[in-house]
Amino acid sequence: MKLTPAMQQYAENKALYPDAIILFRMGDFYECFYEDAKLVSQILGITLTARGKDETRAPLAGIPYHALDKYLKQLVDSGHKIAICEQLEDPKFAKGVVKRGVTRVITPGTVVEDSILQEKSNNYIASLFADGASFGFSCCDISTGELLTCEFDKLDTVLTELSRFSPSEIVISPNFASQKMEKIDEFSKSHKVFLAKVSDYYFFYTKAADTIKKHFGISDLSGLGFANQELAVCATGALLTYLKDSSKIDISYIKTIKQHNPSDYLILDAQTIRNLELTKNIRDGSKNGTLLQVIDKTVTSAGGRLLKQWLLHPLSDLQHIRARLTAVDNLTNEQTTTNELRTHFEHLCDMERLISRITFGLANPRDLVTLKQTIQLLPVIREVAAVLQAPLLTKNSQFADLSSLATLIDKAVKDEPPLSVREGHFIKRGYNHELDELHSLSTNAKEILAKIELEEIEKTGIPTLKVKYNRVFGYYLEVTNRYKDKIPNNYVRKQSTVNGERFVTPQLSELEGKILGAQEKIYDIEYKLFVELCEQIKQQTSILQDVAQKIAALDVLCAFAITSSQNRYVMPTMSDDFALAIFDGRHPVIEQTHRDFIPNDCVLTNSERMMIITGPNMAGKSTFMRQVALITLLAHIGCFVPAREATISIVDRLFSRVGSLDDISKGQSTFMVEMTETANILHNATRKSMIILDEIGAGTSTYDGVSIAWAVGLDIVRRVRAKTMFSTHYHVLTQLEEEAGVFNVHSAVLEADDHITFLRKIVRGGTDKSYGIHVAKLAGIPIAIIEEARKIQLKLEADDELHNKIIIEKRPVPISHSNGSSTDEVAFAKVKQKTLLEDN
Numbered sequence: 079m080k081l082t083p084a085m086q087q088y089a090e091n092k093a094l095y096p097d098a099i100i101l102f103r104m105g106d107f108y109e110c111f112y113e114d115a116k117l118v119s120q121i122l123g124i125t126l127t128a129r130g131k132d133e134t135r136a137p138l139a140g141i142p143y144h145a146l147d148k149y150l151k152q153l154v155d156s157g158h159k160i161a162i163c164e165q166l167e168d169p170k171f172a173k174g175v176v177k178r179g180v181t182r183v184i185t186p187g188t189v190v191e192d193s194i195l196q197e198k199s200n201n202y203i204a205s206l207f208a209d210g211a212s213f214g215f216s217c218c219d220i221s222t223g224e225l226l227t228c229e230f231d232k233l234d235t236v237l238t239e240l241s242r243f244s245p246s247e248i249v250i251s252p253n254f255a256s257q258k259m260e261k262i263d264e265f266s267k268s269h270k271v272f273l274a275k276v277s278d279y280y281f282f283y284t285k286a287a288d289t290i291k292k293h294f295g296i297s298d299l300s301g302l303g304f305a306n307q308e309l310a311v312c313a314t315g316a317l318l319t320y321l322k323d324s325s326k327i328d329i330s331y332i333k334t335i336k337q338h339n340p341s342d343y344l345i346l347d348a349q350t351i352r353n354l355e356l357t358k359n360i361r362d363g364s365k366n367g368t369l370l371q372v373i374d375k376t377v378t379s380a381g382g383r384l385l386k387q388w389l390l391h392p393l394s395d396l397q398h399i400r401a402r403l404t405a406v407d408n409l410t411n412e413q414t415t416t417n418e419l420r421t422h423f424e425h426l427c428d429m430e431r432l433i434s435r436i437t438f439g440l441a442n443p444r445d446l447v448t449l450k451q452t453i454q455l456l457p458v459i460r461e462v463a464a465v466l467q468a469p470l471l472t473k474n475s476q477f478a479d480l481s482s483l484a485t486l487i488d489k490a491v492k493d494e495p496p497l498s499v500r501e502g503h504f505i506k507r508g509y510n511h512e513l514d515e516l517h518s519l520s521t522n523a524k525e526i527l528a529k530i531e532l533e534e535i536e537k538t539g540i541p542t543l544k545v546k547y548n549r550v551f552g553y554y555l556e557v558t559n560r561y562k563d564k565i566p567n568n569y570v571r572k573q574s575t576v577n578g579e580r581f582v583t584p585q586l587s588e589l590e591g592k593i594l595g596a597q598e599k600i601y602d603i604e605y606k607l608f609v610e611l612c613e614q615i616k617q618q619t620s621i622l623q624d625v626a627q628k629i630a631a632l633d634v635l636c637a638f639a640i641t642s643s644q645n646r647y648v649m650p651t652m653s654d655d656f657a658l659a660i661f662d663g664r665h666p667v668i669e670q671t672h673r674d675f676i677p678n679d680c681v682l683t684n685s686e687r688m689m690i691i692t693g694p695n696m697a698g699k700s701t702f703m704r705q706v707a708l709i710t711l712l713a714h715i716g717c718f719v720p721a722r723e724a725t726i727s728i729v730d731r732l733f734s735r736v737g738s739l740d741d742i743s744k745g746q747s748t749f750m751v752e753m754t755e756t757a758n759i760l761h762n763a764t765r766k767s768m769i770i771l772d773e774i775g776a777g778t779s780t781y782d783g784v785s786i787a788w789a790v791g792l793d794i795v796r797r798v799r800a801k802t803m804f805s806t807h808y809h810v811l812t813q814l815e816e817e818a819g820v821f822n823v824h825s826a827v828l829e830a831d832d833h834i835t836f837l838r839k840i841v842r843g844g845t846d847k848s849y850g851i852h853v854a855k856l857a858g859i860p861i862a863i864i865e866e867a868r869k870i871q872l873k874l875e876a877d878d879e880l881h882n883k884i885i886i887e888k889r890p891v892p893i894s895h896s897n898g899s900s901t902d903e904v905a906f907a908k909v910k911q912k913t914l915l916e917d918n
Contacts, residue, residue, distance in 0.1 A: 083175035085111070085129075085136065091163050091180055098161040098183060099153060105169075107140040108162075115139040121156050122149055147193040150184065154194060157272055160184040181326060186272040187247025188325045190221050190438055192431070198374070198382025200224070202245040205317035206236065206262070207282050207309055208254055214309030216317045217243050217338070222383070222430035223331050223623055225317075226338040227310045233258055234347075234762070237265055239340060241348035242390045245271060249320045251278040276320060286315025293318055293329070303337040331437040333620045344392040344714045345731040349755050353734040354707055355667070356389055369708055372666050373717060375640040377420050379428040380626055381633025388634060392714035396728055399652050401470045402635065402716025407649050408468035409639035410718070416636050418462050423633055426452045429626035433619055436612045443495035443504040446487050446611065453484040456625065463632070471635065474628040478621045483614070490611055499608050502601040513603050520596040527553070530586065540564050545586070553590040554580045638717040645669075647718035650709075651725045656765075658682040658710070658801055662722035665705035666712065669720065676838035677722070680706045682801045686821045688794065690814055691805040692845045693825030698838040699805040700736060702825070703770045706803060707734055710768055729801075730766040733759045735774070752776075756790060760798070767800040773807065784808045795819045812844030 081089060088102050088111055099118060101108035110118045111129070115137040119126040122141070129138045141149045153160050162184065166177040187203025195201055200219045207214035213236050216227040230236050240248070250262060252275040266273050290299060290311065304311050314335065321327045352360065359367045365374075370389055376382045393399045409416045427448035435441045456477045463475035495504035507514055519526065531545040540561040547553050551572050557565060558578040569581035615622075641647065645666070662677035669675040676698070682689065691699050709719045713726040735755045756774060763769055774790055775783030787806060791814050794802050799819070804811075814820045822844035828835040855864050 081134065082130075085134075087175065087178050088163075091161070091178070095159075095161040095180060095183065098159040100161050100163055100180075101141075101146075102163045103143065103165045103178065104140075106143055108143055108146060109138060109140040111136045111138055113137075117158075118153070121158075122152055147191050150191060151194045154184060154186055154189055157186070157270075183325045185247055185274060185325065187245060187274075188220060188321065188327060189246075190431075190434055190440065192435075195221055195431070197379040197428070198376070199386060200243075200383050202243045203247045203249065203317070203321075204240065204243065204245040205249040205313045205320070206254075207251065207312040207316065208258055209309055212309055214307075214311070214313035215239060215338075216310065216314040217245065218317055218321070218332070220321060220327060220329070220332075221434050222380075223333065223434060223619075224336075224430075225314075225332050225334070226336040227304075227307075227314045228338040228340065229307055229310045230340075233261055234758070235340065237261065238345060238347045239338075240265055240271075241269075241351060242346060244269065247272040247274060249274045249276055249281070249317055251276065251282055251316075253278045274320065274324075276316065276324070281316035281319050282312045285319050286312045289315040289318045289322075293322075293332070294335070302335055328437050331433050331616065331619045331623075333623065342394060344394050344711070344729055346390060346392070347731075347733070347758065349758070350732055350734040351390065353736040354704060354711070356711075357386060367667060369667060369711070372645075372670060373637065373641045373712075375637035376633045377423045377637075378426055378629060378633045380430050380630035381423070381637065384627075384630040385634045385637060388715045389711075392711055393716065394714070394728060394730060396652055396654055399714060399716055399728075401468075402638075403649055403652065403713075403718070405468040405470040405635045406638045406642060406716060406718060408466050408471060409636055410642055412466060413639075413643065415462060415465055416639050419459060419632065420636055420640070422455055422459050422462065423629065423636075425455060426629060429622050429629075433616075433622055433626075436615055437619075439612075441612060442497055442499055443491050443608065444497055446491050446608075446615070447493065447495060449615070450484045450487040450491070453480045456480065459629075459632075471632070474631045474635075477625050477628065480618065480621065480625070483618055486614060487611070490607065499605055500601065502597075502604050505604045505607055510603065510607060513600065513607070516592070516596045516600050516603070519592050520600065523593045523596075526589065526593075530589070538564050538566060546580075551580065551582070552594070553586050554582050555586065556580050635716075642718035645720060647712075647720050648723060650713040650719050650721075652713060653725060653727050655727050656684045656687070656801070657725065658706075658727055658768075659723075659725040660706060660709055660719075660721050661724070663705055663709050663724065664720040665701050666708055666720045668701060668705075678702055678705075678838075678840045680803075680840075682803075684819075686819065687799060688791065688802040688804060688814075688820045690791075690811055690820060690822045690844065691803060691824065691840070692807070692809055692812060692822065694827060694834075694836070697825035697827060697836045698840070699825050700772055701838075702840050703772065703803045703805060704734075704736065707732060707768065707770050727801075728766065729768045730764055731762065732768050732770075733763060734770045735759060736770060736772040753786075760790070760793060763794070763798045763800050765799045767798070769794060769798075769800050769802040769804075771802065771804045773805065776807070780808075784810060787811060788814070791820070792817065809844065815844070 084104065088100065091102070092100050092114075099110060099114045101110060103109075115126060116139075118124070118141075119139040122139075124139055124141065127138045129136045150160065160183070161180045162182045163178050164181045166179050169176050187201065189195060189201060201221055202217050202219050205216040211231060213230045213233070214227070215230060215236060216225070218225045230239070248262070248266065248271055250273060254262065262273070265271065287299060290302070290304075291297060294302065296302070299305075299311060318329065321329050346356075351357070355368045357368055357370045358364065361367075365371050370386060373389075374382060374385055376385050393402070427445070429449065429452060432441065432445055432449055435445065460475050460477060463471060466472065466475070490505060490509050492504050492506055496502075505513060507517065527545050531543065534545075534555060535541060535543050538561075540557055542558050542561065544556045545553060546556050554572055555569065556578060562579065565579070565581065568583055570583065571579055572582055573580040658680065660680045663680060664675055664677050680689075680702070691703070693699055705720075709721060709724060710726055710729060711732060712719045713724065714729065719726075735752070752774070756771075759769055759771075771790070775785070775787040787808055788811060791804055791811065794800060795814070795817055812822045815822050821842075823840050823842055824845040826837040826839045826841045828837055855861075
């Protein structure tokens with residue numbers, strides 16, 4: 079089949095990027111052909127047409143070039159790779175078919191368009207490399223220039239960090255071991271992550287080290303912290319290669335790399351992040367009703383992104399936590415200063431993402447003006463913050479002097495420029511002499527031509543001489559036949575008419591070229607000046623990124639202070655001791671909608687480290703446990719906490735097994751999911767961990783459930799010895815109190831005249847009542863059914879008392895270890911049913 083030159087170009091580019099949708103620039107449209115056209119038509123809901131006839135007929139779908147961002151988001155969100163094939167030369171000057179080529183490949187992790195990115199969320203792309211049981215990991219947000227790397231020795235740790243960073247794309251070798259690949263595939267499907275499988279040899283081996291050295295301009299990787307970290311080198315080098323070569327991205331603005339050490343942070347696994355609803359609620363996956371929503375009082379985009387990072391990576395270092403708390407205390411006591419800082423923050427641009435847009439050539443004149451205004455505010459912010467004494471605040475309010483950059487932008491760009499660079503007329507007069515002349519020429523063309531006409535009349539003595547214009551000759555001098563004898567020698571005849579002659583002069587021809595080309599030249603020169611200006615700004619990338627990070631940190635600390643003041647939070651006392659003591663603690667999220675929220679105390683010590691919580695549904699057991707976990711978490715990120723008083727000890731991991739759903743995609747029942755999460759806790763918890771368990775064993779038969787719950791409780795209190803809150807409807811588990819370290823509490827209920835009132839108060843002692851029938855009545859179950867249930871309950875209780883007493887036979891339980899012991903090594907407490915038959 080014979081193709082036109084343009085379609086040959088398309089075919090060549092499609093062959094280079096067979097797995098991508100090619101957006102082929104043709105004039106004012108990006109066109110898609112063949113299968114790409116059909117796919118794009120379906121995704122975008124646009125008309126599918128055709129190009130050519132008969133055997134050359136090709137399905138066609140196109141989008142206007144100026145609407146690319148709008149449609150790009152839909153294409154990326156649908157999980158497809160997009161290759162932008164641009165016109166590489168001006169069609170007006172092209173000889174033959176316009177040259178075209180792919181200038182950028184866009185995937186979910188390589189998006190930089192503001193219209194697609196979320197302001198207060200990072201968009202990470204990760205890279206994974208495996209060697210045996212060890213892993214190299216690297217993660218980058220190309221919209222901000224953040225790059226980090228580390229190594230792991232467990233796949234579970236990899237999955238935990240992926241959950242915390244929540245990348246939209248993972249670069250991975252197709253040679254990943256099948257079992258590991260299965261886990262990564264599961265993660266990518268459940269979290270809707272785009273997997274980019276690339277050449278193992280080319281990306282991860284051959285080029286990795288050299289790519290890193292070349293990018294950072296170094297000869298030895300140890301200076302970047304890569305000593306004895308070959309796997310991290312492979313992952314990082316592959317990621318940089320992918321961004322630069324595969325995605326055709328200029329990554330020169332990525333100036334630093336951070337060695338990420340998970341041990342620096344309190345570890346939160348995916349289940350805990352979900353169960354505690356830290357950033358997304360379980361109902362619809364939105365931010366509503368989450369801890370993030372409550373504490374996000376940031377006013378800058380960078381601050382919002384940093385807050386989310388802090389929330390998902392709570393600190394584990396006591397000194398660093400205390401430094402943040404001291405800063406928040408300082409800001410809380412200086413409310414006027416805090417509010418003034420936040421007012422200034424509202425006028426700052428997102429410098430992190432602006433730098434990337436400048437590098438990618440996506441910035442516009444207004445971006446430069448907002449950057450100038452941001453720089454001009456830095457001395458003001460520094461002066462306002464000068465009254466603050468906390469070392470962390472002092473450190474983050476010291477900015478480099480960028481006044482010369484602000485002055486440069488101010489001299490070059492108008493204060494209210496147009497949005498697009500191509501619109502022109504955004505460079506100030508006086509910045510460029512040639513540009514000023516062209517502006518003057520374009521603006522004063524009539525006056526200049528009138529002046530030339532007058533000058534020529536005076537020179538030649540021809541009073542009827544006129545300067546005129548037509549499309550054929552352009553500008554010309556017209557002289558009537560009466561004055562033919564006075565025509566100068568330098569006049570060049572262009573045309574004779576009935577009444578006279580038309581001439582041009584070198585001066586007029588030169589002026590014509592200037593006038594007619596002035597506007598186009600203005601656009602070209604202003605664009606060139608804009609590019610030069612951006613290059614000068616790019617030279618300050620490291621400084622601008624440092625300032626942006628400091629502003630973000632100040633914004634988050636101010637947000638903590640505002641949240642703490644508005645919600646009556648207190649500064650917790652942090653320690654390395656085991657004890658946890660919270661007095662009048664409150665749930666930070668629920669109290670926002672329940673102003674009559676009932677506070678509760680929680681004290682866990684080495685001698686009373688496991689709390690068995692009983693009581694009816696709806697009485698506040700789960701809320702109580704979650705609030706303790708959230709208070710602990712808030713303290714670890716450096717925020718004040720909702721309590722009257724709190725002493726929080728450092729925790730290394732926070733486990734929350736609260737409720738489960740069937741995982742149909744894996745063929746797993748609620749009980750299987752519950753057991754998998756519990757196994758994770760038993761294998762990974764340490765004495766410094768905090769464990770929250772809600773209704774262990776509820777997904778199976780009563781005796782199986784009691785047995786498992788009992789055995790799990792014994793293992794935790796005897797071997798793990800972590801701070802634990804264990805709620806259950808198996809009232810027999812209150813007998814665990816006989817074990818050293820265990821104590822009972824219950825949610826108090828007021829019962830009167832067959833009615834119950836939930837007091838929402840946690841008090842000492844166990845209970846043997848669940849009040850299930852009362853709860854059913856409150857839920858609206860018909861009265862007739864409620865009455866029938868009461869009768870059945872009375873019969874069962876009477877029978878239970880006389881005939882079916884459950885006796886727990888307690889035996890020493892062999893202790894399993896956290897080194898991967900199999901499930902059948904865990905000894906279960908044996909439950910015996912002793913039936914005493916009495917024939918009435």
